[in-house]
Amino acid sequence: MKNIQESQSALVNDTCNDCGSYADIGAVIDEHDTQLSISFTGVDAKVEAEAVALKAKSRFDGVESEIKTDSDLTSLVIHFAYSAEKMIFQLENGI
Structure with missing residues (x-):
């Protein structure tokens, strides 16, 4: 031991x-770890990113998101109010 x-x-x-x-x-848990970044590829990448952003916004109040598309890659950045919300969202959605 x-x-x-x-x-x-x-x-x-x-x-x-x-x-x-x-x-x-x-x-x-870092109290300042409130930003979740997810990358999507493929034909439906933007649709998938929008769906995940909507799911986060409907689950928690005060969630903000940004979607950026560069050639084949779509990036989603979700800003949660609290790090616990980020962790809960990741666990609930297998992210």
Whole structure:
């Protein structure tokens, strides 16, 4: 157990011998990580990007999005109000 603790980052505090690791949630979630970037390709790339943006806007208040298209690549940037909203959206949608 001591070797595991010594090899961990200072941000991780592994104190539980029975259940594995404990991590300070502040080390996992950055409160300023509110921007999600997704790239789409193919014929329906813009339609898919618009659908994902609409899904985010209907799920959370205050969501803003930007769609940019460059040749074969369509980029969607979604700005959430809180990092937890971003994480929830990613988990719910498998992103």
